[in-house]
Amino acid sequence: MILNTVLDNVIGSITNLDAALLRKAQRRLDSLTKPLGSLGRLEEFAVRIVGITQNTRPELRDKKIFVFASDHGVSAEGVSAFPKEVTTQMVLNFLRGGAGINALARHAGAEVLVVDIGVDYDFDDNKASGLLKRKIIKGAANIRKGPAMTREETVQCINVGIELATEYATVGSVFGTGEMGIGNTTPASAIIAALSGQSVAELTGNGTGIGDKAFAHKVQVIEDALKVNNPDPKDPIDLLAKVGGPEIAGICGLVLGAAAKRVPVVIDGFISTAGALIAAELAPIVKQYLFAAHLSQERGHKVMLERMGLRPFIDLDFRLGEGTGAAIGMTLLDAAVRVYNEMATFEEAGVSEGS
Amino acid sequence: MILNTVLDNVIGSITNLDAALLRKAQRRLDSLTKPLGSLGRLEEFAVRIVGITQNTRPELRDKKIFVFASDHGVSAEGVSAFPKEVTTQMVLNFLRGGAGINALARHAGAEVLVVDIGVDYDFDDNKASGLLKRKIIKGAANIRKGPAMTREETVQCINVGIELATEYATVGSVFGTGEMGIGNTTPASAIIAALSGQSVAELTGNGTGIGDKAFAHKVQVIEDALKVNNPDPKDPIDLLAKVGGPEIAGICGLVLGAAAKRVPVVIDGFISTAGALIAAELAPIVKQYLFAAHLSQERGHKVMLERMGLRPFIDLDFRLGEGTGAAIGMTLLDAAVRVYNEMATFEEAGVSEGS
Numbered sequence: 001m002i003l004n005t006v007l008d009n010v011i012g013s014i015t016n017l018d019a020a021l022l023r024k025a026q027r028r029l030d031s032l033t034k035p036l037g038s039l040g041r042l043e044e045f046a047v048r049i050v051g052i053t054q055n056t057r058p059e060l061r062d063k064k065i066f067v068f069a070s071d072h073g074v075s076a077e078g079v080s081a082f083p084k085e086v087t088t089q090m091v092l093n094f095l096r097g098g099a100g101i102n103a104l105a106r107h108a109g110a111e112v113l114v115v116d117i118g119v120d121y122d123f124d125d126n127k128a129s130g131l132l133k134r135k136i137i138k139g140a141a142n143i144r145k146g147p148a149m150t151r152e153e154t155v156q157c158i159n160v161g162i163e164l165a166t167e168y169a170t171v172g173s174v175f176g177t178g179e180m181g182i183g184n185t186t187p188a189s190a191i192i193a194a195l196s197g198q199s200v201a202e203l204t205g206n207g208t209g210i211g212d213k214a215f216a217h218k219v220q221v222i223e224d225a226l227k228v229n230n231p232d233p234k235d236p237i238d239l240l241a242k243v244g245g246p247e248i249a250g251i252c253g254l255v256l257g258a259a260a261k262r263v264p265v266v267i268d269g270f271i272s273t274a275g276a277l278i279a280a281e282l283a284p285i286v287k288q289y290l291f292a293a294h295l296s297q298e299r300g301h302k303v304m305l306e307r308m309g310l311r312p313f314i315d316l317d318f319r320l321g322e323g324t325g326a327a328i329g330m331t332l333l334d335a336a337v338r339v340y341n342e343m344a345t346f347e348e349a350g351v352s353e354g355s
Numbered sequence: 356m357i358l359n360t361v362l363d364n365v366i367g368s369i370t371n372l373d374a375a376l377l378r379k380a381q382r383r384l385d386s387l388t389k390p391l392g393s394l395g396r397l398e399e400f401a402v403r404i405v406g407i408t409q410n411t412r413p414e415l416r417d418k419k420i421f422v423f424a425s426d427h428g429v430s431a432e433g434v435s436a437f438p439k440e441v442t443t444q445m446v447l448n449f450l451r452g453g454a455g456i457n458a459l460a461r462h463a464g465a466e467v468l469v470v471d472i473g474v475d476y477d478f479d480d481n482k483a484s485g486l487l488k489r490k491i492i493k494g495a496a497n498i499r500k501g502p503a504m505t506r507e508e509t510v511q512c513i514n515v516g517i518e519l520a521t522e523y524a525t526v527g528s529v530f531g532t533g534e535m536g537i538g539n540t541t542p543a544s545a546i547i548a549a550l551s552g553q554s555v556a557e558l559t560g561n562g563t564g565i566g567d568k569a570f571a572h573k574v575q576v577i578e579d580a581l582k583v584n585n586p587d588p589k590d591p592i593d594l595l596a597k598v599g600g601p602e603i604a605g606i607c608g609l610v611l612g613a614a615a616k617r618v619p620v621v622i623d624g625f626i627s628t629a630g631a632l633i634a635a636e637l638a639p640i641v642k643q644y645l646f647a648a649h650l651s652q653e654r655g656h657k658v659m660l661e662r663m664g665l666r667p668f669i670d671l672d673f674r675l676g677e678g679t680g681a682a683i684g685m686t687l688l689d690a691a692v693r694v695y696n697e698m699a700t701f702e703e704a705g706v707s708e709g710s
Binding site for chain 2 (some may be wrong): 016032033034035036037038039040041042081082083085086089090092093096098099100102103104106107207208209233297311312313314315316317318319320324328331332334335338339341342343344348351352353354355
């Protein structure tokens with residue numbers, strides 16, 4: 001498998017978390033006034049944040065949620081409850097602060113960065129102020145008829161994510177992934193079907209809310225896409241190019257770039273996880289840098305998370321995407337850091353230890 | 356069943372949420388720029404908060420977590436990994452801000468109110484500044500040998516919770532429940548065993564972290580307590596008096612008082628839920644006012660929540676108590692209110708609606 005140099009370099013620079021540092025962080029947690037391990041996964045998060053940031057007094061003070069937007073030719077096949085122009089309309093809604101991700105990012109104290117990586121629309125600079133213009137293609141091609149993108153375009157989309165991660169990473173950074181793209185649960189289902197070998201019907205959901213008949217049609221479209229393109233599950237770039245999409249590739253790159261820069265990443269739902277999954281196929285170590293926020297109502301999501309050994313921690317039945325689950329997930333990383341930094345030790349508090 | 360007048364009056368003043376108001380709140384959510392229902396349980400929370408507060412533009416600006424502290428004579432039976440004096444030591448730790456609940460309450464923007472309802476220690480006013488002194492008894496009696504409290508003391512403890520709810524309720528209130536009491540998973544298991552009729556072994560956990568041998572002993576202690584006291588599962592006050600404890604009764608009262616004052620309550624783990632469960636047995640309507648934050652590692656917790664039809668939304672393997680899960684849970688209620696109040700409608704944002 002030949003990759004381009006940027007990607008090779010980034011993958012090569014991602015390292016395992018330092019076991020000695022992780023033990024040191026756990027020792028601090030064990031000295032705090034609570035029964036051993038009683039804050040459960042919040043303790044695991046704190047330990048990993050110390051390991052990722054290589055800081056024994058970590059702070060997550062710079063939260064950014066990257067919302068990668070792209071169109072999908074397959075939306076013409078009637079796989080979504082919403083018309084294609086909604087991708088563009090929602091990008092404008094994000095920029096004006098009116099979407100779900102905006103409300104939840106404000107809740108989390110996070111900044112939303114909207115990235116046009118593949119929207120089939122020429123945004124007017126005056127109306128789309130703040131948009132990060134990194135368009136590689138004007139929409140993925142219809143995967144029922146051929147590949148979503150060329151291999152070269154795919155690598156370019158991954159590089160967009162890597163570049164953004166590199167540009168925005170700073171001390172105290174934590175990134176969240178998000179996306180917008182009418183029709184994009186279809187490529188996400190195709191990716192996990194190709195990787196897992198499980199049946200498409202088991203890995204496909206109702207997306208934004210299609211009925212039973214449209215669901216059967218969506219399954220057929222995904223099966224056709226896999227047959228027409230025959231992606232190589234052992235070649236993650238081929239998989240992305242043939243049945244993926246620009247925003248999924250961008251998220252893959254963001255995850256790789258973040259891990260290279262030692263920034264924790266909170267991944268959102270089904271589409272985001274498809275991107276993270278491709279990153280993990282390219283560089284399995286990235287899983288150590290990832291936090292899976294929630295379990296989507298999209299059925300393939302569970303299979304993706306299990307494949308990465310990630311367990312979500314919020315159970316809210318979200319199926320919106322945009323990064324909404326990641327925004328909430330970030331707040332629990334804050335909670336983990338608070339516990340780690342702020343609790344008193346048994347010694348400080350004069351509390352007797354357990355047997 | 357004869358209850359005292361305060362309790363009767365409070366129970367009588369709790370009303371069903373107004374169905375028309377709930378529908379109105381759901382209509383607003385359905386007009387916002389997201390697929391119908393795609394923010395899942397956050398939408399359900401927003402709807403209920405509108406119904407509870409009777410405010411179509413709700414704000415949760417006054418968060419209070421009540422930590423009820425009490426001792427338990429049964430701790431002499433070796434049911435906990437920690438010595439009894441830790442109850443007192445932790446109360447002082449709460450007041451100094453060094454415990455898990457303090458860190459997580461700061462995270463949630465909540466105030467911690469520590470209530471001495473039954474600690475077997477005379478706190479020095481100078482060292483325990485800020486403590487709410489509502490001691491009814493100096494520790495519950497050893498339930499392996501007889502009732503925890505008299506029926507009268509039990510009603511007094513419930514009234515403490517009712518009075519606190521009444522005193523602190525204000526526009527924009529949300530309450531969280533918490534507790535501290537070495538040995539108190541033992542009465543909590545006894546309560547759910549008596550109510551559900553399931554075996555004690557299935558409803559008992561490792562508490563703060565006891566080993567296998569101590570676990571078998573704990574099960575025996577609970578079985579003995581149920582045999583010696585023979586509580587009447589149809590009489591919730593009798594159950595509380597015989598195998599409960601002061602903090603569990605206080606939480607029961609807080610839940611009833613909050614519902615009467617139309618304040619949403621986020622309940623914490625196993626012990627808090629035991630208190631809420633007794634409240635729900637006394638007045639089933641209170642379930643409409645409750646939010647179950649997390650599923651504890653204590654096995655009986657799941658049975659309690661199912662009995663109330665409540666589904667937790669945080670999956671962090673907590674088993675600390677103190678209100679730690681409630682603190683995190685409150686932040687998700689904030690998120691729900693943000694979504695409800697701040698998102699743009701399809702019309703405002705010029706976004707096409709789905710089919």
